[in-house]
Amino acid sequence: MSLLKRIEQGQGSSSEKKESGGGQQGAETPSRLGSLQARRANAPNTTPQSGTYYDLKTRVQNKLLAEIDPSTDISQTDEVRGSIQDLFEQILAEENIVLSRPERHRLFEQITAEILGLGPLEPLLQDDSLTEIMVNGAKNIYIERKGKLHRVPVTFESDDHVMRIIDRIVAPLGRRIDETSPYVDARLPDGSRVNAVVPPISLVGPILTIRKFSKNPITMEQLVQFGSITPEALQFMKACVEARLNIVISGGTGSGKTTLLNIMSAFIPADERILTIENAAEVQLRQEHVVTLESRPANIEGRGEITIQQLVVNSLRMRPDRIIVGEIRDEAALDMLQAMNTGHDGSMTTAHSNSPRDTLSRLETMTLMAGMDLPVRAIREQISSAIDLVCHQERMRDGSRRVTYITEVSGMEGDVITTTDIFAFEQTGMEEGKLIGRLRPTGLRPKFMDKIEASGIRLPPSIFGIGERKRY
Template structure:
């Protein structure tokens, strides 16, 4: 198969989408001729993804006679084709959807929080799958073709795109879309929904109000960001929160939140703003608390340094399989920043107070462990569970060594 890819201009929006206009489009609810007309009209406007009003105006300017209902439907379809996921867009907008995966034209899967299920969405053929992947990459300001057969980018709405084409994917293009939804639930709602045991609500509230430094851990899709946002809602309203994320997911119910989002490099390899840059910059923005949405690389060094220089009450999330595995995860991440193991242990033990570990089982996401962070006599970093819960329907949580001392220290705050 010959290369049919395209390179973007580095600015997500219609300018990059127009580059891919010559590629075959998957079937959608809008005729190819009308879509091309709308693309041309929008391409003459300002840069950036068009909103519904701009798309609707372009549709009306095309000269077609459209009723109000038809205009709404066509506007949605046009936006999906121009700046969204085309025929996959309705799946992404479905309630509770976390992932949409395309393994082939007749092999589309969706996860609504209860595991993967095959979808009835079909694409015409393998060429249509590749064309869709190429177009979404262009909209995201990235490149996908034979010379650059893998892309990891974000669509304008924040959806995470990972796609591969031949020769990396010999059977044809594959697409993985991860939906990022802003987390807005508060702590009482999580308790009422069975994600947090009622016995732990007072402790969690005390940890936040007492300005403990918290690390929220768990696997993919366990609800780390949701719990983090709920905890931020407990922060007193007179405090200034600085949140640092790859793409904004945190939307805490709080009056003073300054959100910073990382920026990927464009196709020329310039313009990148990393999480490390943002954490370092956040220190100069008069924060009362610094919050790192997800710690996944060398930015862990900046986080530990911040939490060790008077910026208490900070929070972050980290992927880990269990609370006991957090030391190994921190060491691996800090190694990317050149930190030796003893320095990681000393810095983490001084910076972190409590680890909150989440699990997901049978579609249920719940807080499974509350653990204390300490430096062992051997100089090793230890994360010791103080209480464990097996989730909804399993009975109450089990207290372990250190639980009572943790409750005495933090619940009264």
């Protein structure tokens, strides 16, 4: 994206935003971008004599924008920063603006963040220790670090400033947010997941929630080191993926479902064709043969919507070996179950729930949402036939994420789906605010062990807590 387009998306004036209802149709981006001259003519008015920091920042920023070559490629970050630095020093000298070294550095970094990044959020995005950034209006910003929430002394200038940053995020993706479509899912260039909600739905101003994408994705070794899962359970999950079992990863919001899905997907052989389907692309696969599909909301005329359900149906015509759906949350559950039951073994998805049993209940409810008027027993038979394993993860009281259940879906007894816990988390206490416990085998062997062994995989009995002398 050229610097001109980036500036016009992120630096539009308050009057422009009000005329457009706070957001634009992303697909119309080229036509709605005016010339650089028009952008400068509509720049926010400032009062140089006021002497406030905001006026100084705006005045220097506008003059800097007027001096920058609009054809500059902002993807060359180091070169652009160098150019901005030179022009910045020149403008301060021409206007006889005297600042201390810390003030000069602060002003330069804030202006650069406005031009190249997401303004006040840029330092937070660069902090690898943060997992979530939550903007509750212009003046209230919170972060999550190690599972705990903290308020940070970072603010936007106004709600309009927040709206400009939100529009900068969603517009390049062909999405929009305004009064007629007041919420949107999106992603940053690095893959971080973004959700935005604006008035009139939000009563506290524009809301922005960013689930950060780790620059160095968590590895399976780190997952074991953090205590999220044991080496034995991870070895079992690896065998299940390689043996092409259908797996649902469940848990609450922020429990680490997508992280676990990413790690488990690394066990998929490199010679298979994988299709990923998501609302906002978030799954990170390292295999070479991966096709990524992303749903799309309706445009301003209410047309052009592409749902997860439609993508799942279409994916069956794309010769997938495995289908990975980022999250099942509606009637797409029926199509996912159908795909799992029609030869696409080894598929994976995530779902929000409180326990493995609740996961199956939610799948049943979501399937009923499809409106196919199916008998409940038929739906349950579909679920028990399609899903082999539920891996449930929770965010604990101390902020840690732990796999708490690995549960086999073993079949039907009458009208009830039967399950068997293969691993279950056992808490033994608290120590210095940290939860002490371990994911332990229950001593039961899953019924699908024959399928694992047919794939040439041999698991030692000790994985299931069975004594070495016992045979299975």
